[in-house]
Amino acid sequence: xxxxxxxxxxxVRRRGQEARLRCSPMKGHSHVYWYxxxxxxxxxxxxxxxxxxxxxxSGMPKERFSAEFPKEGPSILRIQQVVRGDSAAYFCASxxxxxxxxxxxxxxxxxxxxxx
Amino acid sequence: KxxxxxxxQNLTAQEGEFIxxxxxYSVGISALHWLQQHxxxxxxSLFMLSSGKKKHGRLIATINIQEKHSSLHITASHPRxxxxxxxxxxxxxxxxxxxxxxxxxxx
Numbered sequence: 605x606x607x608x609x610x611x612x613x614x615x616v617r618r619r620g621q622e623a624r625l626r627c628s629p630m631k632g633h634s635h636v637y638w639y640x641x642x643x644x645x646x647x648x649x650x651x652x653x654x655x656x657x658x659x660x661x662s663g664m665p666k667e668r669f670s671a672e673f674p675k676e677g678p679s680i681l682r683i684q685q686v687v688r689g690d691s692a693a694y695f696c697a698s699x700x701x702x703x704x705x706x707x708x709x710x711x712x713x714x715x716x717x718x719x720x
Numbered sequence: 721k722x723x724x725x726x727x728x729q730n731l732t733a734q735e736g737e738f739i740x741x742x743x744x745y746s747v748g749i750s751a752l753h754w755l756q757q758h759x760x761x762x763x764x765s766l767f768m769l770s771s772g773k774k775k776h777g778r779l780i781a782t783i784n785i786q787e788k789h790s791s792l793h794i795t796a797s798h799p800r801x802x803x804x805x806x807x808x809x810x811x812x813x814x815x816x817x818x819x820x821x822x823x824x825x826x827x
Binding site (some may be wrong): 716 | 753810814818
């Protein structure tokens with residue numbers, strides 16, 4: 605059973621370009637979470653999705669950022685018109701049921717985004 | 721003040737020492753997680769607790785819900801335990817993370 609997969613592992617973009625980060629959850633998991641880790645800072649929640657639905661996007665910046673988790677295929681975190689401050693490690697996690705008290709989240713290896 | 725506080729921020733130890741990392745939180749939670757982030761950046765979930773105590777190999781995690789406090793213990797520490805240990809709490813949906821404890825174990 606493969607773990608959570610993220611690609612690309614490293615992504616370099618110039619200011620103003622778009623970045624697309626992909627996350628394939630573990631088999632049987634329908635809940636996906638995106639987190640961001642800025643350089644020398646802790647992890648911060650961005651968005652929680654279940655298949656075809658955004659459950660909680662309270663951690664997403666208001667502009668340029670969007671996320672989706674379609675019925676088929678991976679979850680996508682999309683950053684439009686990237687700026688240097690978007691440089692960070694973006695982690696995806698998945699879980700089976702989403703039940704807060706019993707459901708373990710499994711993390712992917714992360715995508716390291718560098719904006720030049 | 722952060723909702724999740726960890727101490728110490730940095731910790732060095734000699735191989736074989738007993739290690740304790742502490743986590744205090746100020747919000748209501750449904751579960752508390754301990755995570756390990758390797759030097760390469762990957763994150764591994766070590767424990768999820770909602771009460772009591774859990775043990776896995778040389779790692780022990782405890783939680784006191786009334787005091788809003790959890791501890792992670794490492795017995796007989798080894799250089800391969802060197803990593804950042806992160807405490808995270810979950811209310812309803814999202815995890816709220818502490819800033820992590822950087823542990824270095826020297827041979």
